[in-house]
Each structure stands twice: as C-alpha cells, then as structure tokens.
Amino acid sequence: MIGVGAFGRNHARVYHQLARELNTVELVGVVDENPAGADAVAKEFGCRAFGSIDQLISTNINVQAASVAVPTIHHLPAARQLMQAGIDVLIEKPLAASLAEADELIVVAEKFGRIAQVGHLERFNPAVRATVPFVTRPMFFEIHRLSVFTPRSLDVDVVLDLMIHDLDAVLSFVNSPIREIRAAGLPILSNKVDIANARIEFESGCIANFTASRVSTERVRKLRFFQPRQYISIDYGRQDVLVFTVGSAEGVPSANPEIKISKPQITPEEPLHAEIQAFLHAVRTREKPLVPLEDGRRALAVALEVIEQIEAHAGRLNLAG
Numbered sequence: 001m002i003g004v005g006a007f008g009r010n011h012a013r014v015y016h017q018l019a020r021e022l023n024t025v026e027l028v029g030v031v032d033e034n035p036a037g038a039d040a041v042a043k044e045f046g047c048r049a050f051g052s053i054d055q056l057i058s059t060n061i062n063v064q065a066a067s068v069a070v071p072t073i074h075h076l077p078a079a080r081q082l083m084q085a086g087i088d089v090l091i092e093k094p095l096a097a098s099l100a101e102a103d104e105l106i107v108v109a110e111k112f113g114r115i116a117q118v119g120h121l122e123r124f125n126p127a128v129r130a131t132v133p134f135v136t137r138p139m140f141f142e143i144h145r146l147s148v149f150t151p152r153s154l155d156v157d158v159v160l161d162l163m164i165h166d167l168d169a170v171l172s173f174v175n176s177p178i179r180e181i182r183a184a185g186l187p188i189l190s191n192k193v194d195i196a197n198a199r200i201e202f203e204s205g206c207i208a209n210f211t212a213s214r215v216s217t218e219r220v221r222k223l224r225f226f227q228p229r230q231y232i233s234i235d236y237g238r239q240d241v242l243v244f245t246v247g248s249a250e251g252v253p254s255a256n257p258e259i260k261i262s263k264p265q266i267t268p269e270e271p272l273h274a275e276i277q278a279f280l281h282a283v284r285t286r287e288k289p290l291v292p293l294e295d296g297r298r299a300l301a302v303a304l305e306v307i308e309q310i311e312a313h314a315g316r317l318n319l320a321g
Helices: 006-022 035-045 053-057 072-084 099-111 126-134 158-173 271-285 293-316
Strands: 029-031 048-050 065-068 088-092 116-119 140-146 178-186 195-202 207-213 220-227 230-235 240-247 258-262
Touching: 006 035, 006 065, 006 271, 029 035, 029 053, 035 048, 048 053, 053 072, 065 072, 065 271, 072 088, 072 099, 088 271, 099 116, 099 293, 116 271, 116 293, 126 158, 126 230, 126 240, 140 158, 158 195, 158 207, 158 220, 158 293, 178 293, 195 293
Parallel strands: 029 048, 065 088, 088 116, 140 207
Antiparallel strands: 140 220, 178 195, 195 207, 220 230, 230 240, 240 258
C-alpha cells in the first residue's frame, strides 16, 4: 500500500480483510513518507512500514501488486517506479495530474507488461453493475454528488475529486463522442473549485448534467437517466436501482401506457472491496483490468476540459482569482 492517508488506509484495511477471507492475499507492507502514519497503519493491520518505495524494493519481500494512493501529482513517479520493478498497480483516481502523465503511465505499463488499473470506484458499486444490462440508448442524465466539507483531497478541485466518478460512469454508459462541454464553478471554502456544474452533449444527442459539491450540508450520490420508454434511478449510497418502464403488457405503445416499476436484486458490497478483488483477479490471471488506464485517461481528459470551461466562464464574469 503506497500512501496511507485517509483513503490509503481504507485500501490497507480491505487488503487485510481479504487476507483473512481468502488466504491467497497477504498485506506485506505500507509505504508513506510520514513515519508515524506508516507505523500506525502497519501496526493496525499487522504488516511492515516503509518510508519510501526505494526502501520497500530493496528488501527481500516478494511484492507482486500495490495500490497507489499518494497525492495525484505523485502518481506517475510512484507507479512508474513500481511497474519498472515488476509490480502491478492499482492507481487511485484521478489517474494523473495531466494527460501527458497519463499517457506515460500507459506506455510504462505496456513496456513492462504490467497489470495497471485505475481506481474509479463507482464502476464497482453493485447498483452500477446491476444497471449495465438495462442500458440501451441513454438520452438524458441528471447527476448529483454532494458532500460535506472535509480537509481531504484539497490538492485537486471538486471536478477531479468528486465529479470524475460520475464522468467515468456516464462515459461507460454512453457509447458516443462528446460534441460540447459547458461548465461553471466556484471556490467556496478552499482555493480550489468546491462546487461545479457541467453540461455535456454527446454526438448521439445525449445530454448529461453534472453537479458536484464538497460544501453541501448533506451527502447525496444519485445518478438518473432517461432512454426510450425507460427512466432509471441509481442511488450510489444506498446501492439500489429503480427502473420505470413505459409500455403496454405486450410492450407495444398504447394510448394509455402502463408504467412498470422494477427493482433489480442487488447484493450489497463495499465498492472498494469489489474493486481490489477485481484488481487482484487481473493480477493472478493476467487479464485486462475491468477499468484499464485508458478509461482513467478518458475520464481525466473530460474532467480537465470541464475545468478549462469553468476557468473560461470565470474569466467572462471576471471571477478569476
């Protein structure tokens, strides 16, 4: 486990849990430049603490895979060093600080034959997984991701911190290039954008409205979309899905259509648990990860364009700075 901040500790917890469940996984160590933090997490989960990746690699420990949860600006050097040492990586989102760095990660993974997955957690949410079979031709999305303010992840703005989850989910649902992006946002409690709204139009005609905030008084995680004769609502937090289907009993349009409501059966699971299990499965089988680096780059590219549009909007209103 590389980086044991708030989310890195969660990765370590899940690896420790999987070690107890599967007997085929062992959490051998955690790495953090903060010795006290590394020591505390290592003690909590019964493994060794290291102050650097160099120190980890120089030991005789057989490390096969690692999660990278250091600040985004350090993703490239950390993951690159691990992959060059023959270690497969799960890199937290956003994949990198720039598209050039994301491209380099993709090149390094290919060059050294490494399994490399990006941590877009909501792809492993049971509600999202249960929705995939219902997706036909989505035409309108309304997404809200609201959180109360915490001092974590302030090295990036709300688009790269929160909205990118939903950008990735929508991009996985909509098989179409993007035609236009419009966005606006404001810094509220930090020097980064804390609340943002984006409108994305796809070549297919699909429209997606995204709202993300980390200065809300409540926690909301919802994605809703419409497609021909259907409305589907996902609650990420509750891990449930509602499907409203319009049509007669025979599925033929009528003057008085019926509305059928169904709720797909979902087995609750912590998305991080599912994500790490999928990563370890790819490591064992050498199969392509469910969320490869290319998907992380795609979501990053859209997120950076959203940020660019927010800056342009602020400039037009003389809000820059």
